[in-house]
Amino acid sequence: MTRTLKLIAPIAVLTALAVPSFAQDADIDINGDGMYSYPELQAVMPELSEDDFTSMDTSGDGLLDADEIAVATEAGMLPA
Numbered sequence: 733m734t735r736t737l738k739l740i741a742p743i744a745v746l747t748a749l750a751v752p753s754f755a756q757d758a759d760i761d762i763n764g765d766g767m768y769s770y771p772e773l774q775a776v777m778p779e780l781s782e783d784d785f786t787s788m789d790t791s792g793d794g795l796l797d798a799d800e801i802a803v804a805t806e807a808g809m810l811p812a
């Protein structure tokens with residue numbers, strides 16, 4: 733193992749532990765609640781319209797949970 737890998741490996745483990753079991757992207761989920769809000773998504777997808785978000789938010793609670801994210805990703809509305 734190279735010196736660089738020895739440094740990176742523990743960080744990778746910590747990152748894996750910090751991610752919820754449904755593995756949302758921490759770069760999008762700014763507040764770490766495991767769900768994507770419209771502002772969080774729009775920060776990384778500026779072209780995302782509120783209508784697009786609403787169509788992905790099937791429960792209508794204003795947040796995309798793991799199931800809604802999975803469905804939207806399958807449908808190609810969110811990057812995998």
Ligand SMILES: [Ca+2]
Pocket residue numbers: 789790791792793794795796797800
């Ligand atoms: Ca929702």
